[in-house]
Amino acid sequence: MVLSRFWLAIFVSSILFVVVSLFSGNTYTIDFLLNGQKDDPVLVSEKFLNEIPVFIKDSIEKSEEKTYILNNVTTNPDTTYVYKNQTVKIYSGVQKSDGLLATAKSSLVDLIIPLIAYLAFFxxxxxLLIDSGASEKLAKKLSPVFSKIFPTVPKNHESISYMTLxxxxxxxxxxxxxxxxxLKAMQSLQEINPDKDKASDAQIMFMCLHAAGLTLIPTSIIGYRAAENAANPADVMLPCIITSFIGTIAAFIIVGIRQKINFKSASLVISLFTLIGAIVGLLFYINGLNLVEKNFFTANLSGLMLVVIIAFTLIFSWINEKKFTALKxxxxxxxxxGANNGLKTGVTIFPYVLAMxxxxxxxxxxxxxxxxxxxISFIASHAGMSKEITDSxxxxxxxxxxxxxxxxxxxxxxxTYGPDSLTGRLSSIFQCSAETTFYVIAVYFGSINMKNTRYTLGTMLLVDLICVITAIFVASWFF
Incomplete structure (x- = not known):
């Protein structure tokens, strides 16, 4: 219900804002909202040739392309005058994202089709993990911990292994x-959900733990920083981990209090400190590497782990081939x-993703x-926040x-500000220490046709805010 109302609110308010802007003269055309492409120049006005300044008119008439660009500065959008069909079209700035129709097309071509391929494969x-018995064994080993975090999930339930993966x-x-x-975890949790139209406690906890986007090695962020010639592209890795880890713990505590989870459980405390110890140990190891070794490690760890998961699944299935024979x-x-089921899931979630x-x-x-x-930036700057922070x-x-x-x-x-500036680094931490909340909710709950997400959205947005505040403090501390 909350997600539905929020979706309506941003859609309707955006349309009303555009209509008001159009009739007040702040917007010249709304065609770009429907048909525009990201980074296309935005048409802001149209005039007759004799209505524009003389020096621009002379420049257009002398130009073979009948075009004049004002303030040709690479860091700022140019104002461009194009003479065509007896009028001069004036463009300024670029479009922030694809228009509505272009987004509808790209969501299918660039997002859903690749996602369906990933879904089919994984x-x-x-x-194979189910039929070979690997998921059952993994669930048994992790049940003591997961039973404390997800008390409504039966012991050894298959959803435990999916959530772990x-x-x-x-x-x-x-x-x-x-x-x-x-998605497989959500579908498995839905099978034991007593009210199919309302998100269960386990599903909410699972979703909210995603909100902080806890990632060990933000490979893509490091890559972008390297492309911008940062002195040490991986210097934001530790702040990213700290920020996202605090956000994850905050999500667990917020949802746990609401769901009355026993935080004093010995197995839960031991598991939490074990995880913290493992992260700290790995960070010490990475910080002990030189730049070349660090780049090699961060570039290959994720890919290597994925190959190991695939290899383990295939080898374990081969060793337990008799179980497949017993299942005919x-x-x-x-x-x-399994791939066919993944294909069906991809088709199911498409309308939800498209709508969002x-x-x-x-x-x-x-x-x-x-x-x-x-x-918000204006309020933050007047509240004493530095410009470097408000710019991010x-x-x-x-x-x-x-x-x-x-x-x-x-x-x-x-x-604009440099990859090694506080703005550049803080922007990187923001990007890697939070989740794309609305997309994730649309995909995960859409896969099970969930109508009532209860307090999931509000909690995930609260965790996003906690990550933002934490990132500011961590970045200010480190840099």
């Missing part, structure tokens, strides 16, 4: 593998069945997001809505 592997994949930055594992199937046929992405497209292109963002806030604000959009802001911040 759901095929998961079917999902958390592990996210932790290692394996997004392509994490989503299929997570083969390893290959079992994989195909077109609303976000309208929200960004309408100018309403910029107005809110500028307002657009990344934090856009992150829950759009990973691609916030990534664009992050890259722009590094280009």
């Amino acid at each position: 759901c095929g592997l998961m079917q 999902n958390f592990a994949a996210n932790f290692l930055g394996l997004d392509s593998a994490a989503t299929p594992f997570g 199937t083969t390893i290959f046929d079992s994989f195909v069945v 992405l077109v609303a976000i497209s309208m929200f960004r292109n309408s100018g309403l997001f910029d107005l809110i963002s500028n307002g 806030l657009p990344v934090a604000m856009l992150r829950p809505f759009s990973s691609g959009g916030s990534r664009g802001f992050m890259i722009d911040a590094m280009k």
Whole structure:
């Protein structure tokens, strides 16, 4: 219900804002909202040739392209005058994201089709884990801990193994593998959900633990920083881990209090400190490497772990081939069945993803997001926050809505202020220590046709805010 109302609110408010802007003269055309492409120049006015300044008119008439560009500065959008069909079209700035129709197309071509391919492959592997008995063994080993975090999940339930694989994949930055594992976990949790139209406590806890985006090695962030010639591209890795880990703990505590989880459980405390110890130990190891060794380690760890998971699944299935025979199937046929289920899941979630992405497209292109963002930055600056921090806030604000959009802001911040500036580094931490909340909710709950997500959205947004505040303190401390 909350998600539905929020979706309606951003969609309707964006449309009203555009209509008001159009009739007040602040916006010249709204065609870009529907048909525009990201980074296209925005048409802001149209005049007759004799209505524009003389020096621009002379420049247009002398130009073979009948075009004149004013203030040709690479760091700022240019104002461009184009003479065509007896009028001069004036363009200024670029479009923030694809228009509504372009977003509808790209969500299928660039997002859903690749996602379906990932789902098919990894759901095929998961079917092998089920039929070979590997998921059952993993669930048995982890049940003592998971029974404390997810008390409503029966012991040794298959969802435990799926959640484990999902958390592990996210932790290692394996997004392509994490989503299929997570969707399988949600579907498995839905089977034991007494009210199919309302998110269960276990599903809410599972989703909220995603909110901080806990990742061991933010490979993509390191890559972007390296591309912008940062002195040490991996210097934000430790702040990212600290920020996302605090966010994850905060999510667990917030949801745990609401669900009355026993925090004094010995197994839970031991597991938490073991995890903290493992992370700290690995960080000490990484910090002891030189730059070349560190780059080699961070570049290969995630990929190596994915290969190990695939190899383990296939080898374990081969060793336990008799179990497949008892099920009157083969390893290959079992994989195909799982892949087919992944394909169906991808088709199911498409409408949910489409609905969310077109609303976000309208929200960004309408100018309403910029107005809110500028307002928050203005308030923050007058509250004593430094300009370096306020310049990075657009990344934090856009992150829950759009990973691609916030990534664009992050890259722009590094280009404008430098990758080694506080703004550049803080933007990187914002990007890697939070989740794309609205996309994740649309995908995960959409896969099970969930109608009532209860307090999931509010909690995930609260965790996003905690990550933002933590990132500011951590970045100020480190840099």
